[in-house]
Amino acid sequence: MKIITRHWGKINPLKIDSYIRQRGYEALQKAVREMDPKSVIDEVKKSGLRGRGGAGFPTGEKWEIAAREKSPEKYFICNLDESEPGTYKDRLIAEKNPHQVIEGLLIGAYAVGAKKAYIYINGRYAEQAEVLQIALDQAREKEFVGSGILGSAADVEISIHQGAGAYICGEETALLNSIEGKRGEPRLKPLFPPVSGLFGKPTIVNNAETLANLPYIIRHGAQNYAEIGSKTSPGTKLFLLHGAVKNPGFFEAPLGIGLRELIFAKEYGGGMKSGKEFWFAQAGGASGRLVPSGKLDQVLTYDNCEYPLGSGSVLVVDKTEDIKDYLFSWADFFHRESCGKCVPCREGTYRLWEIAKRIRNGDIRERDRENVEDILWTLGNTTFCPLGKFASVAWSDAMKMFPDKIFK
Amino acid sequence: MNIQKILLRFGPKAENLLAALREIQKENGYIGEKESKQVAEYFGISEAQAYSAASFYDLLETGKPVKKIIRVCSGGVCVSERSLEIIRQVERMLHIELDNDAHPKYKLETMSCVGRCDRGPVMEIDGKIFEGVRVEMVGEILKDYI
Numbered sequence: 001m002k003i004i005t006r007h008w009g010k011i012n013p014l015k016i017d018s019y020i021r022q023r024g025y026e027a028l029q030k031a032v033r034e035m036d037p038k039s040v041i042d043e044v045k046k047s048g049l050r051g052r053g054g055a056g057f058p059t060g061e062k063w064e065i066a067a068r069e070k071s072p073e074k075y076f077i078c079n080l081d082e083s084e085p086g087t088y089k090d091r092l093i094a095e096k097n098p099h100q101v102i103e104g105l106l107i108g109a110y111a112v113g114a115k116k117a118y119i120y121i122n123g124r125y126a127e128q129a130e131v132l133q134i135a136l137d138q139a140r141e142k143e144f145v146g147s148g149i150l151g152s153a154a155d156v157e158i159s160i161h162q163g164a165g166a167y168i169c170g171e172e173t174a175l176l177n178s179i180e181g182k183r184g185e186p187r188l189k190p191l192f193p194p195v196s197g198l199f200g201k202p203t204i205v206n207n208a209e210t211l212a213n214l215p216y217i218i219r220h221g222a223q224n225y226a227e228i229g230s231k232t233s234p235g236t237k238l239f240l241l242h243g244a245v246k247n248p249g250f251f252e253a254p255l256g257i258g259l260r261e262l263i264f265a266k267e268y269g270g271g272m273k274s275g276k277e278f279w280f281a282q283a284g285g286a287s288g289r290l291v292p293s294g295k296l297d298q299v300l301t302y303d304n305c306e307y308p309l310g311s312g313s314v315l316v317v318d319k320t321e322d323i324k325d326y327l328f329s330w331a332d333f334f335h336r337e338s339c340g341k342c343v344p345c346r347e348g349t350y351r352l353w354e355i356a357k358r359i360r361n362g363d364i365r366e367r368d369r370e371n372v373e374d375i376l377w378t379l380g381n382t383t384f385c386p387l388g389k390f391a392s393v394a395w396s397d398a399m400k401m402f403p404d405k406i407f408k
Numbered sequence: 409m410n411i412q413k414i415l416l417r418f419g420p421k422a423e424n425l426l427a428a429l430r431e432i433q434k435e436n437g438y439i440g441e442k443e444s445k446q447v448a449e450y451f452g453i454s455e456a457q458a459y460s461a462a463s464f465y466d467l468l469e470t471g472k473p474v475k476k477i478i479r480v481c482s483g484g485v486c487v488s489e490r491s492l493e494i495i496r497q498v499e500r501m502l503h504i505e506l507d508n509d510a511h512p513k514y515k516l517e518t519m520s521c522v523g524r525c526d527r528g529p530v531m532e533i534d535g536k537i538f539e540g541v542r543v544e545m546v547g548e549i550l551k552d553y554i
Binding site for chain 1: 422423424425426427429430433451453457460461464465466467468482483484485487488492518520521522523524525526
């Protein structure tokens with residue numbers, strides 16, 4: 001079952017007609033001509049679609065909150081600021097089939113009544129931004145974008161907003177600040193963006209992969225979509241496999257697939273590289289938990305609170321590797337990307353990074369071990385936004401799973 | 409470089425600020441205090457706001473770059489592809505240390521994921537990205553920049 005990748009390689013991403021020949025933009029026509037905004041939202045609610053950015057919030061319910069707001073000005077934002085280590089799914093979506101995201105974005109904006117939409121793209125994705133701009137210009141020519149979409153009363157203007165290198169801008173409120181020309185620091189919640197977001201107006205921020213599901217849902221109906229994948233997390237998901245597997249790369253699989261199947265099945269990872277023995281997997285990029293071999297029967301859904309699937313990236317680590325290298329990698333990333341707004345995160349990630357370097361160099365001090373526990377607790381419980389918590393996740397797991405390999 | 413000329417390409421609205429800063433970065437090489445002042449006047453915001461935005465992002469510089477910056481990705485996937493050995497090789501060849509400012513001409517840093525994990529390990533010099541870097545290739549890559 002393919003939804004996201006269904007047209008990849010078959011269509012020319014630079015030509016809108018090639019997407020239209022695959023019945024592209026039919027869902028948009030159906031939405032604006034045959035459905036009112038409320039029935040679009042109802043359809044998405046019934047489909048059970050959940051946000052693909054990692055948190056898995058039900059998309060239809062998010063839309064409903066913004067749709068209820070009486071503000072004449074609303075915004076809709078496609079979050080393409082992907083920068084989680086090990087994650088490049090949104091980059092693929094943008095370069096292989098940009099129109100699918102644009103169509104999803106238009107449907108969403110129509111449903112909540114937003115006249116202005118943005119695609120916030122990672123500042124390092126210059127080529128993808130260009131592909132999207134070309135796609136956007138073509139869609140405007142066809143009257144899919146702009147005022148009076150396809151002769152209806154709906155107006156949606158879209159512009160592309162390039163970031164400038166900041167992981168935290170993927171957090172929705174930091175992203176809003178960034179569009180407003182401020183430092184990309186997160187805001188206090190509540191109020192949540194669907195009530196008060198960009199320039200204080202109701203705003204929906206949806207991940208690019210979430211939006212890419214919408215054309216399918218509107219065209220084939222919520223019932224059809226809800227039957228794919230797991231009951232509480234329907235649909236398919238792009239998974240990225242890395243590390244010591246035979247076939248690393250991207251795979252579209254139904255949600256609810258087991259981690260073991262993803263790594264070992266022939267059509268996905270194909271098992272371990274020859275001569276390599278499984279040690280642990282990390283699901284969800286640098287923010288993800290470590291999964292030992294005994295827990296591989298975990299299914300990947302948004303309900304799985306023990307091992308969240310996050311962005312859908314899975315790194316498989318074999319027994320020849322050194323955990324100290326990874327401790328450094330995680331700490332290095334989060335200390336660099338901490339925005340500096342709150343003290344526990346700014347200081348905690350920095351000290352953890354210093355300790356990670358000492359652990360690698362083998363000059364670990366007695367008090368470091370105690371401090372690590374302290375720092376991890378502080379990061380996990382007291383930071384302003386989830387970045388600090390994410391910084392503690394893999395470290396905490398590693399401390400529990402392999403203390404002897406870290407402090408010896 | 410005429411900053412005013414660059415600014416005139418953008419409407420003075422808050423949502424265009426980051427795009428304008430990116431453009432100044434591209435053509436001027438950095439956004440210092442002088443540039444921030446002009447940006448602030450044009451957009452009708454405080455100098456502090458213009459400078460604080462410019463100083464926040466990785467891809468914007470607030471001072472004229474004086475050193476060649478060599479960056480190697482330290483994300484988990486690149487590490488599993490041996491990027492830490494590439495860092496060691498650069499350190500050996502240029503006699504520098506990661507994150508150390510001492511050398512007058514070069515600085516070695518790690519960088520965050522650039523979304524090319526399928527083609528790692530990744531390194532960057534002067535804004536140019538090298539993919540699938542192996543330890544044996546480091547000398548060849550550095551030769552063109554040193």
